[in-house]
Amino acid sequence: MRFFLNSNESSYLRNLESDFSESTNAIRQELNRFEKAGLLNSFTQGNKKMFQANTGHPLYKDIKNLLIKHIGLDQIIEKVINRLGDLQEVYIVGDFARGIDNSIIDLIFVGDNVNKSYLMKLVEKTEKLIKRKIRYLVYKVDEFERYKIDNKGVEPLLLWNNKA
Numbered sequence: 001m002r003f004f005l006n007s008n009e010s011s012y013l014r015n016l017e018s019d020f021s022e023s024t025n026a027i028r029q030e031l032n033r034f035e036k037a038g039l040l041n042s043f044t045q046g047n048k049k050m051f052q053a054n055t056g057h058p059l060y061k062d063i064k065n066l067l068i069k070h071i072g073l074d075q076i077i078e079k080v081i082n083r084l085g086d087l088q089e090v091y092i093v094g095d096f097a098r099g100i101d102n103s104i105i106d107l108i109f110v111g112d113n114v115n116k117s118y119l120m121k122l123v124e125k126t127e128k129l130i131k132r133k134i135r136y137l138v139y140k141v142d143e144f145e146r147y148k149i150d151n152k153g154v155e156p157l158l159l160w161n162n163k164a
Contacts, residue, residue: 003040003053004063008155009099010052012045039063071096071105072130073159083122086113088141091156107136108156110144 003009016027031051034040041054053060068074073092087109091097094106109119116138123134139147148156 003034003051003099004060004067007053007055007060007064008157010043010050012048012050014048071101072126072132073105084109084119085111085115087111088162089144089158090160092159093156094135097155097157104133104135105130107134107159108144108147109136109138110141111138112140114138 003011013024013028013031016022016031017024020027031040031042035042035051038057039054039059040051042049042051044050089110091108091110092106093108094104095102096105119136119138123136127134
């Protein structure tokens with residue numbers, strides 16, 4: 001999930017070992033299988049072999065869409081985002097932005113006129129549908145620009161924008 005939810009995410013064997021609590025040998029075998037199948041690319045960074053999703057693979061988009069449905073992000077888009085008024089962008093932050101599964105989805109809603117009371121009701125309904133908790137922040141466009149400056153190194157993952 002780490003690689004396919006956020007294509008900018010890269011990782012190395014030891015980092016994945018701590019995330020999954022699996023042996024390095026088991027993780028290495030899976031990484032090699034994914035790389036051999038062309039789903040992952042590898043590159044060297046210092047003395048580490050890094051892995052990253054191959055976005056050019058014909059199945060990449062299908063795998064990403066399956067993950068979005070599995071997590072319930074499609075329900076968030078359908079039930080929440082499209083009914084909130086003047087919404088500009090929605091980002092995933094936290095574990096999911098790094099490609100790590102979690103029972104809590106952290107979202108940032110960016111817009112100058114977001115109906116917050118309606119958002120609370122929709123989030124509550126969506127949580128029941130996807131069986132996960134949703135934590136969210138609402139920023140005005142200029143506030144979010146300050147957030148990005150104050151949180152350099154924390155890369156939010158764009159889930160939706162009104163240009164799509």
